[in-house]
Amino acid sequence: MFCFLSLCFETLVCLLRSRHSLLLENLALRQQLVVLKRRQPRPKLDLSDKLFWLFVRRCWSSWKQALVVTPETVIRWHRAGFRWYWRMISKTRKPIGRTQTPKEVRDLIFQMMAENPSWGAPRIHGELLMLGFDISERTISRWMKRAPRDPEPGKRWLAFLRNHREAIAAMDFFTVPTVTFSVLYCFFVISHDRRRILHCNVTRHPTSLWIIQQLREAFPFASAPRFLIFDRDAKYGWEVPAAVHSLKMSPVRTSFESPWQNGIAERWVGSCRRDLLDHVIALNERHLKRLLSEYVSYHHEDRTHWGLGKETPGGRTRSLPSGHIWSQPRLGGLHHRYDRAA
Secondary structure (H helix, E strand, O other): OHHHHHHHHHHHHHHOOOOHHHHHHHHHHHHHHHHHHHOOOOOOOOHHHHHHHHHHHHHOOOHHHHOOOOHHHHHHHHHHHHHHHHHHHOOOOOOOOOOOOOHHHHHHHHHHHHHOOOOOHHHHHHHHHHOOOOOOHHHHHHHHHOOOOOOHHHHHHHHHHHHHHHHEEEEEEEEEEEOOOOEEEEEEEEEOOOOOEEEEEEEOOOOHHHHHHHHHHHOOOOOOOOEEEEOOOOOOOOHHHHHHHHOOOEEEEOOOOOHHHHHHHHHHHHHHHHHHHOOOOEOOHHHHHHHHHHHHHHHHHOOOEHHHOOEOOOOOOOOOOOOOEEEEEEHHHOEEEEEEOO
16 A cells, blocks of 8 residues: 555656656556565466567667566567577478487497407407498597596506505605704605515614625515615715615616605605604604504504505404403504404
């Protein structure tokens, strides 16, 4: 009722002014808006309403003055109608151009590419001819370019590494500051097979002769692997590669500033820092040796590894799903091991 009275009052005011037709048009539009606001749920325009406004837009230049909806909505309807119009007139009973390659043939092409990486279009074309598919070799070449990215090459490379990891080891250094702000150098050798730490030691002054002695301790009795990966640190000099050759190993030196090429060793350094060294302060060389010895034992026997299928390098035995669970502190309580009581 209040809205109706306000409309009447505005009408009286507008009638006293000029341009009576424009004011009456505005009044009619306001009345329509009031009616639309009273209706529940919100009214929807059907196809005939949309076609009407499309026709009005074509024939009346001042159509925007009487719009209840926004002009953008009408333009969107017009474009949708344009697309529908051309989609309808583009439909023909007889397809024009080349026939589409059947999905069965496409799947066969992709399957042959995945199962036979060395095959090309001629070989796949010959196999399809033997199966009774009449398709050109050029069509096969085009579909080979559209083949989805196959994760199998990555799996084959991973299988190659797994088959050769028993013959690969890596060595590296990392530094640890002490409580007196001096720097200690930690040397370690890790096997790629089970991520076992073959040797670990600490020194204040690493030299090439000291490194050679550590390698002899790491690989006693002709137990050296086929390849040894290490970086281009100046501490190695020319003596360390010569000693690696004397131990019947092939030295593999990484590129400059490329730690990712020695990823197994770098990941162990990161684990050692996160699990131990970031939580303690080394007092001296003896203290750091004891900490690293405890961490190596924890690394081998207790800590599970994602790269080993959530197993431990030492082959931790799984407990039976019964019995009371009890925890054992490791590394002074920084970590714990959980077992079931017998």
